[in-house]
């Protein structure tokens with residue numbers, strides 16, 4: 001369990017802030033065409049007491065799921081290998097360089113939920129189809145939800161998905177080739193490790209669209225590269241190649257072909273899945289909890305493994321080899 005309800009609470013307060021801008025949102029919506037689905041949905045939300053009253057429930061996941069389901073295209077495939085404990089997530093949106101549609105966001109949410117329950121999972125590798133990682137949100141879909149209220153809902157939902165991805169009890173690796181822009185850069189920055197191809201172009205280019213990261217990517221980037229570099233990258237919308245990413249700490253490994261990345265990944269298969277998962281829990285606690293709570297939790301993790309079947313078997317094997 002997380003030490004605090006951090007990500008969701010921060011996202012919810014974002015929605016509260018947006019709701020305070022209700023007058024502006026309503027005026028903006030009034031200018032939109034009645035026939036536009038997103039505009040109608042937004043008007044319904046603005047008119048609804050439940051979404052507009054801070055005293056009442058502000059965010060309904062089911063409403064956001066319903067909204068996102070209207071924007072289809074592309075697919076996220078999940079493949080789990082029970083023997084190795086390694087899963088693969090493939091992002092595929094043909095003709096759109098794997099940009100996220102609404103339905104792809106929902107699929108990612110469901111896959112992350114499934115992975116969170118996978119007791120024997122060791123790692124998940126995330127990759128884009130056809131030579132690109134992901135170019136963020138599908139711009140056609142973005143255009144249709146370009147209102148403060150709908151943007152807040154989408155940001156809460158996808159921000160929570162990427163926070164859950166970040167907190168998975170297994171190792172997350174982004175296998176990055178080609179373009180990883182906007183929300184695509186946010187997705188890779190939520191992972192534990194980034195193996196980056198020499199073909200990669202990675203950029204927090206949100207500023208070119210007059211916005212900023214909204215899926216937690218600004219926070220994850222800051223944790224990875226420090227606040228000054230993160231500020232520079234977001235404020236300039238600079239697109240980086242693999243070697244620049246490596247120099248800044250945004251890449252862990254640079255590769256030029258698949259066999260190199262497979263060889264690099266081998267390091268995560270040398271210990272038991274339980275030990276890998278324990279290590280992940282320990283580093284998450286160290287990030288999220290205060291010092292003494294993190295130490296307490298580390299002891300709990302240790303106690304779950306010490307004297308267990310795998311520990312005893314390993315001891316026996318070592319003793320036998322002496």
Ligand SMILES: CCCC(=O)SCCNC(=O)CCNC(=O)[C@H](O)C(C)(C)COP(=O)(O)OP(=O)(O)OC[C@H]1O[C@@H](n2cnc3c(N)ncnc32)[C@H](O)[C@@H]1OP(=O)(O)O
Pocket residue numbers: 095096097099135136137138139140142179181182183184205206209212213214215
């Ligand atoms: C909180 C999340 C915020 C966000 O993620 S906002 C989205 C941020 N992403 C972007 O701004 C990327 C926009 N795309 C681009 O700049 C360029 O397409 C890119 C990736 C540099 C590639 O340039 P080129 O190699 O010249 O190729 P191209 O532009 O002809 O693209 C090929 C086809 O892919 C499409 N595409 C690429 N990125 C897309 C996107 N995000 N949403 C929707 N469609 C997208 C592009 O429109 C083009 O389609 P078509 O062939 O013209 O039908």
